[in-house]
Amino acid sequence: xxxxxxxxxxxxxxxxxxxxxxxxxxxxxxxxxxxxxxxxxxxxxxxxxxxxxxxxxxxxxxxxxxxxxxxxxxxxxxxxxxxxxxxxxxxxxxxxxxxxxxxxxxxxxxxxxxxxxxxxxxxxxxxxxxxxxxxxxxxxxxxxxxxxxxxxxxxxxxxxxxxxxxxxxxxxxxxxxxxxxxxxxxxxxxxxxxxxxxxxx
Numbered sequence: 357x358x359x360x361x362x363x364x365x366x367x368x369x370x371x372x373x374x375x376x377x378x379x380x381x382x383x384x385x386x387x388x389x390x391x392x393x394x395x396x397x398x399x400x401x402x403x404x405x406x407x408x409x410x411x412x413x414x415x416x417x418x419x420x421x422x423x424x425x426x427x428x429x430x431x432x433x434x435x436x437x438x439x440x441x442x443x444x445x446x447x448x449x450x451x452x453x454x455x456x457x458x459x460x461x462x463x464x465x466x467x468x469x470x471x472x473x474x475x476x477x478x479x480x481x482x483x484x485x486x487x488x489x490x491x492x493x494x495x496x497x498x499x500x501x502x503x504x505x506x507x508x509x510x511x512x513x514x515x516x517x518x519x520x521x522x523x524x525x526x527x528x529x530x531x532x533x534x535x536x537x538x539x540x541x542x543x544x545x546x547x548x549x550x551x552x553x554x555x556x557x
Contacts, residue, residue, distance in 0.1 A: 358384045360407060360461060361446050364453070369462050373469045375495040380406050380465065389438065401496065406464065407445060409499075413507040414441045414525075447522035448510075452529055460529075467532035471505055471542035472498040475553035488556040501549075502542065506532060509541035 360366050366382040379402045388408035394400035401409070415434045434441050452460035476497075477488045493501070506528055513524030531540035537547065 358386050360386065360388065360405075361449070362386055363446075364449060364461050365459060366461050369459065369465055371465055371469070373472070376469060376472065376499060378402060379495045379499045380468070382406060382461070387442065389442065399496070406468070407449075407461070410464070410503050410507065411438065411441045411445050413500075413503045414444065414510070414521075416507065416511065444520075444522045444525065447520075448525040448529065451522065451526035455526070456530060456533075463533045464529055467506060467529045467542070468499065468502045470535045471532045471540070471546050472502040473546045473549040473553075474498070475550050476501075477549075477553045477556040488552075490553040490556045502546075505542035505545045512541065 360382070369382065371377045371380050381403050383403070383405050385405055388405040388411065390404055390408060394404050415436065415438060434444075449460040449464070452458075452463050456463055473493055476491055476493045478491050479486050480489050507525070509528040510521055510525035513519065513527060514521040517524070519527075528540065528542060532542045534540075535543060537543050
């Protein structure tokens with residue numbers, strides 16, 4: 357099997373979460389770039405390389421996220437710049453490998469598994485009265501939410517900071533892989549989502 361970016365082995369990567377096993381894919385590619393071949397086919401996302409899905413999430417549009425009293429706007433600085441986003445993710449994985457002395461793809465998988473919420477809530481209306489109800493999260497949405505929170509944490513970590521986006525992403529992947537509830541934004545978001553779902557039961 358080809359090495360990812362000609363550097364990282366993907367053959368020995370283990371996915372322990374049964375629901376995410378069907379959704380996490382690596383394929384035999386050096387550069388994770390499928391040129392949108394999956395875009396118009398239902399459920400085809402699960403065959404897209406996990407690292408490419410992370411890159412796609414990094415190319416966010418203009419969004420605002422409130423943190424510590426201020427709203428951070430990303431303004432889609434990487435929107436459409438896939439080559440640049442690929443380079444950032446590659447740099448982040450190299451940093452993770454150097455710091456942890458482990459396969460960074462395995463660390464990324466652990467981070468995704470730890471930060472994927474199992475329960476969410478939705479708004480339901482009955483007779484003009486709307487209230488929240490708890491719902492189970494599908495495997496595909498769990499993975500999407502985990503990747504979104506990882507990249508959002510990286511963007512917020514690098515915003516108005518001296519650290520680069522690659523450094524911020526590497527930090528978040530490491531903390532999420534350890535399950536660091538104190539410092540990892542994606543783990544905090546998972547706990548917050550599950551807590552609100554529990555209160556909506």
